[in-house]
Amino acid sequence: MEFKDLNATQLAARQGDANAQFVLGDVYAQGNEVLQNDLMAVHWFRLAAAQGHALAMFKLGQLYEQGRGMGADAKQALQLYLQAAERGCGEAAFLLGLRFDQGQGLEQDQKRAAEWYKRAAEEDHAEAAYNLALMYDMGRGIAQDYKLALRWYRRAAELDHPDAPYHIGLLYYNGQGVPADNKQALFWYRQAAEKRHIEAQFLLAAMYALGQGVPQDDMQAYVWGSLAAVGFPDAAKIRDNAASRLDAAALAKAMVLAESYAAEYQVN
Template identity: 35%
Template sequence: MVNKKENNMSQARQAYNNGDYEKAHKIWLTQAEKGNPEAQAWLGSLYANGDGVDVDDKNALSWYEKAAEQGYSMAQANVGAMYFMGQGADKNVDKAIKWLSAAAENGDVNGLFNLAVIYTKGEEVDINLERAAELYQQAAEQGHYPSQSRLGYMYAHGQGVKKDRIKAYLWLSLAAQHGIGTALNELESIVKSMSAEEKAMGATLSEQWRNKTGANTMQVAMQPTPSN
């Protein structure tokens, strides 16, 4: 039974990758109505992005939330982001934090990043740079480029963490190599004030982390809602 369900899900993913959204939608709808959280999340993705259907944020949120309630971390992150941005429902920061926190506890990088953004900006919550840095760190260690960039900036300026040019170099260089322009600009700025020894230490750390996080740097296959 499990193999048949997984086979159906595999067929749906293949259809989606081939642009056959109608077939993917049909399979995922059948599985979602049976309570499959992955299928529910993918249905949310279709409606959020308008893949083969009209964009429908309310319907997207409904399916995401069903998956989120079953502990599907990617859906939890998307529900949190949608409540924070007021997509599919009125903006609700409390619900956003609830779902982003759940996703973060499950190690979801988008949940970690978006929750960190909320604490960094202090939008309807108290600014908490220390907490933001912790969250960025967890996502950065999984190879999440935007989090690496934000964390590097915080180390460069001593925001939420003790100022540390070597750690700033580490995270900014990792982000910069993947095209994060703000990271490259910040890296060029701090390099001017670093000694040759500091640069060498930063480069060594960067190489070590590049090897460590290399397996985690692929983009998540399903990112239905944008990061803030």
């Protein structure tokens, strides 16, 4: 249920609609359309949670952890996160994965972290899919498996995670979990570069300069080298070498294109 009308939401919540109770709790927690009121947020989240509303359990857990509307209670917060995750709340599952991964409030256990990341990723949580992919990629806490790393990087990329395409590009470039394929590497580096991933911008410039996966292109090498030069001295070398091979007209065009790209893609 989306919040549309406060009076209608209040009426539905009083009549026992769990979705309306959750929405009303969120309205009070954030102070949208009403004065922010943690006590009222707790009240409505509790009613929704009692009916099995997973996201209400998660939000209530956050209030317990932060001590908002009641005394802080980390144990109760954790219990609510577990209940929410078991009912399919991706945010709660991700939080549990992160806690196990980093040993925050729980004994560090990366195997369990991977299990919770997987559950969150299956609920379309982009950061969980990315973290799970990293664990498979590096063999951190679980057996290294490049094919599974690629699977979860792809899922994270589908969910618009900005760093996932870069790692997909690396796997294709290095032939890890897939046959080495410079064209695919270039494609994925480009996806990451356009999400302001500076390492991808640098590698993209290098591939254009060397003609890897694409015909050698000094203009593109100049453009992406210019963008990556803010963080990589070697990118400035790629840019300058490309500039030396361009005639005056082509260089002027490359400079205009680089300025255009910088406005949209350069890391600030």
